[in-house]
Amino acid sequence: MAEEREVLEVPLNGNPRADTQGETAPGAIPSEKSYEFVADDVTSNRTNSVKRMLIKEYRKIGRGAFGTVVQAYITPNKENWYGPFAIKKVPAQTEYKSRELEILRVTDHPNIVKLEYFFTHVSPSDNKVYQHLAMECLPATLQIEISRYAHNKMELPLKHVKLYSYQIARGMLYLHAFGICHRDVKPSNILVDPSSGVLKICDFGSAKKLEPDQPSISYICSRFYRAPELILGSTQYTTQVDIWGLGCVIGEMLVSKAIFQGQEPLLQLREIAKLLGPPDKKFIFFSNPSYDGPLYSKPLFTGTPQSRFEKYFGKSGPDGIDLLMKVLVYEPQTRLSPRRILAHPFFDDLRREKYFFPRDHAQPVNLPDLFNFNEFELQILGDFAERVKPSQEEHSQ
Numbered sequence: 001m002a003e004e005r006e007v008l009e010v011p012l013n014g015n016p017r018a019d020t021q022g023e024t025a026p027g028a029i030p031s032e033k034s035y036e037f038v039a040d041d042v043t044s045n046r047t048n049s050v051k052r053m054l055i056k057e058y059r060k061i062g063r064g065a066f067g068t069v070v071q072a073y074i075t076p077n078k079e080n081w082y083g084p085f086a087i088k089k090v091p092a093q094t095e096y097k098s099r100e101l102e103i104l105r106v107t108d109h110p111n112i113v114k115l116e117y118f119f120t121h122v123s124p125s126d127n128k129v130y131q132h133l134a135m136e137c138l139p140a141t142l143q144i145e146i147s148r149y150a151h152n153k154m155e156l157p158l159k160h161v162k163l164y165s166y167q168i169a170r171g172m173l174y175l176h177a178f179g180i181c182h183r184d185v186k187p188s189n190i191l192v193d194p195s196s197g198v199l200k201i202c203d204f205g206s207a208k209k210l211e212p213d214q215p216s217i218s219y220i221c222s223r224f225y226r227a228p229e230l231i232l233g234s235t236q237y238t239t240q241v242d243i244w245g246l247g248c249v250i251g252e253m254l255v256s257k258a259i260f261q262g263q264e265p266l267l268q269l270r271e272i273a274k275l276l277g278p279p280d281k282k283f284i285f286f287s288n289p290s291y292d293g294p295l296y297s298k299p300l301f302t303g304t305p306q307s308r309f310e311k312y313f314g315k316s317g318p319d320g321i322d323l324l325m326k327v328l329v330y331e332p333q334t335r336l337s338p339r340r341i342l343a344h345p346f347f348d349d350l351r352r353e354k355y356f357f358p359r360d361h362a363q364p365v366n367l368p369d370l371f372n373f374n375e376f377e378l379q380i381l382g383d384f385a386e387r388v389k390p391s392q393e394e395h396s397q
């Protein structure tokens with residue numbers, strides 16, 4: 001899946017350079033209290049070469065269900081330091097978790113976090129072996145970015161919502177083409193660089209390559225972002241569960257809070273029914289013929305779904321409402337596919353104007369390259385490629 005590439009290392013500024021010697025900048029290593037150790041099996045994900053390296057961790061940046069994420073630099077010789085990386089540590093040798101490494105080893109896309117190195121190390125605190133995944137490090141998550149605006153009683157500007165939603169959909173176009181389902185789409189698993197507008201999907205700890213006719217567990221995905229078929233207990237779901245998550249994330253960017261906040265698993269369906277209307281019996285039966293939970297078949301609100309979407313997401317304009325109403329639908333097969341999402345008029349602004357205003361910036365900044373599709377993406381886009389790419393006139397503006 002990964003293309004042949006030249007040998008790259010990541011020097012201190014975090015930008016890949018075609019210079020295997022890296023950068024000599026000892027003074028650039030932050031002086032915060034750090035933990036150092038040597039690992040013998042540091043494998044480069046780009047070249048597959050294995051080296052003994054010194055790892056210098058200096059800041060915890062995340063904690064999850066299975067382990068921690070730290071910021072760290074890596075050096076083969078104490079002169080050339082590579083990084084900063086975000087190193088995710090998960091207990092080694094659990095089948096469930098090794099999928100994350102397997103998937104990150106083969107993915108190579110501008111909107112998927114890049115794995116640079118991986119290695120194992122015995123933790124001094126519990127004497128257990130931990131798999132270490134050293135990834136490119138981004139400054140924030142979408143969750144942090146949304147809450148920064150919310151703290152100031154603001155919402156993300158619409159242009160940012162478009163920019164971030166588009167890149168999530170582009171990452172999904174790529175993943176889903178391989179059958180890889182992320183299964184935990186939510187703002188804390190989406191990394192952003194607010195000053196450049198770049199977005200990358202991360203946390204493949206729950207991801208799985210779905211095979212047709214092979215069942216998968218339905219108790220997956222964080223509750224607020226869980227697709228209705230998962231809530232009903234479907235075990236034959238598709239990558240469209242991620243599209244539901246994308247709809248929830250777009251909604252959350254618009255209103256600064258999770259849009260369906262069920263206080264327990266089955267109440268999650270009730271929250272969805274308040275906006276979409278009751279799920280129909282056929283959908284429930286196809287999701288799980290033995291479902292015997294509440295049906296929420298009586299309307300919980302007055303008015304039409306259209307009027308409720310307009311009331312809730314009015315800020316996104318008619319195109320945004322149209323997109324959300326086609327993404328947040330019960331039937332997974334009716335939910336828009338990634339390429340239809342990319343081609344939706346909601347993203348025409350990104351095709352027309354090539355700039356945005358990052359938070360706290362008075363000057364516009366060029367958008368990241370959103371249309372540099374490689375051959376593989378063009379193939380998946382097919383006829384849609386022309387609708388997704390800006391037209392020549394749009395380009396020249």
Ligand SMILES: Nc1ncnc2c1ncn2[C@@H]1O[C@H](COP(=O)(O)OP(=O)(O)OP(=O)(O)O)[C@@H](O)[C@H]1O
Nearest residue numbers: 062063064065066069086135136137138188203205
């Ligand atoms: N490449 C990265 N750059 C910057 N921050 C990161 C990066 N990877 C992870 N983080 C931070 O660490 C947090 C936890 O990472 P991640 O979501 O991968 O693990 P997790 O939630 O523990 O995983 P799991 O859901 O599998 O238990 C993220 O929400 C984010 O804040």
Ligand SMILES: [Mg+2]
Nearest residue numbers: 064188189203
């Ligand atoms: Mg996570």
